Amino acid sequence: MRGTPPTDPDARLVLYVHGTPGDKEGWADFLVEPVEGTRSLALDRPGFGASASSGAVPALMVQAQALEPFLPAVGQKPAIVVGHSLGGPIVVAAAMRYPDRIAAVVILAGSLDPAQESVLFVQHMAAAGPLRWMLPGWLDVTNQELLPLKGELEALAGRIHELTQPAVILHGTADDLVPYANVAYMEDSFRWSRKIESITLIGANHFLPWMAEQETRRAIRKALALVDAPPR
Numbered sequence: 001m002r003g004t005p006p007t008d009p010d011a012r013l014v015l016y017v018h019g020t021p022g023d024k025e026g027w028a029d030f031l032v033e034p035v036e037g038t039r040s041l042a043l044d045r046p047g048f049g050a051s052a053s054s055g056a057v058p059a060l061m062v063q064a065q066a067l068e069p070f071l072p073a074v075g076q077k078p079a080i081v082v083g084h085s086l087g088g089p090i091v092v093a094a095a096m097r098y099p100d101r102i103a104a105v106v107i108l109a110g111s112l113d114p115a116q117e118s119v120l121f122v123q124h125m126a127a128a129g130p131l132r133w134m135l136p137g138w139l140d141v142t143n144q145e146l147l148p149l150k151g152e153l154e155a156l157a158g159r160i161h162e163l164t165q166p167a168v169i170l171h172g173t174a175d176d177l178v179p180y181a182n183v184a185y186m187e188d189s190f191r192w193s194r195k196i197e198s199i200t201l202i203g204a205n206h207f208l209p210w211m212a213e214q215e216t217r218r219a220i221r222k223a224l225a226l227v228d229a230p231p232r
Contacts, residue, residue, distance in 0.1 A: 009039070012077050012103075012227075014220060015070055016042040019085025019109075020142045023049030026084075029213060035220045038080070043070055045090075047141035056144035060152045064093035071101040078103035080223050082216075084209055085109050085178060086145060089156055096162040104166040104223040108208045108216060111178045113185035114157060117150035157189065166195040166226035170219040172204025172212070195226050 014035060016027040024042035034040040044050045046057040046066055057063055067090070071079055078101050083091030088110020095102040111117065167190050171183045183198055190196050199219055204212050 011037055011039040012224065013072055013079040014038045014040050015067065015079050015081045016040065017067065017081065017083040017087035017091050018042070018045060018048070019083075019087050020045075020145045021048060021139065022084070022087075025049070026209060030209070030217075035217050035224070037224065038220070041070055043067070045087075047145070052141075056141040058145050058148045058152065060089050060093045060156055061097065063090045064097050067091075067094045068098065071098055074100045076101075080104050080106060080220060080227065082106040082108065082220060083110060085206065086111060086149070088112060089153060092160070092163055092167075093156060095165050096159060099162075099164060102165060103227040104168065105163075106168045106170070106216075106219050106223050107186065108170050108219070109172065109175055109178050109206050110169070110182060110186070111149070112153060112156075112189070113179075113182045114150050114153040115185070116179045116181055117153060160189045161192045163190055164192055164194060166223060167193050167197070168219045168223045168226070169196070169198045170201065170208060170212075170215060171198075172201040172206065172208065174203050175206045177206040197222055197226065 016030060018024065018026050024044050027042040031040045031042055045063060046054040057066070081091040081094060081102050083105065088107040089112050091105045091107065092112065095105050169183055169186050171180055173180050183200070187196060187198055199215070201212055201215055209216055
């Protein structure tokens with residue numbers, strides 16, 4: 001995968017992970033103007049953008065492992081990792097896998113609840129036969145990621161207790177792609193986390209990084225505050 005280079009090497013890293021479909025360019029505003037006190041890095045997940053040649057990688061834990069080269073080394077200041085949509089469960093999986101290198105997660109319109117996932121008949125049709133070869137590459141990768149997502153989330157649920165870092169959840173009530181009901185699931189499932197903060201945006205849709213940029217920035221600042229707060 002390729003990322004966009006960070007700026008100030010002494011600032012805390014915020015790593016941005018896109019959903020499906022997507023690419024690192026979707027985070028352009030956050031890269032050009034990082035949240036104060038941070039440096040920004042975005043990447044193309046396998047199958048998208050500059051990483052399109054790798055093909056689809058539906059396994060969430062493998063996607064999480066693909067973030068590893070972009071994380072600070074053990075002993076350095078750990079990162080805040082921000083995931084939008086399918087990026088949500090990926091950053092959670094990464095935080096579970098790399099607890100010494102990720103300080104907190106910010107989940108924007110994240111799809112974590114297996115009960116909220118369903119597969120349309122047309123998705124099965126698009127996964128095989130002549131219809132698949134008619135799809136643009138990015139759409140085929142998206143379909144290959146979404147078809148097994150329910151099972152992947154069920155497997156993740158069995159290990160969710162491994163998430164101990166602070167988590168900030170930002171979700172809109174008018175999200176018709178990833179239901180708002182995911183918030184209640186995350187609040188319950190993240191109970192091993194040191195701190196959980198949920199922010200509800202009344203009437204907001206799924207596209208929070210672009211339609212609710214300032215609220216997204218505030219969520220990241222909240223994560224920074226949780227990480228930097230002195231122990232009680």
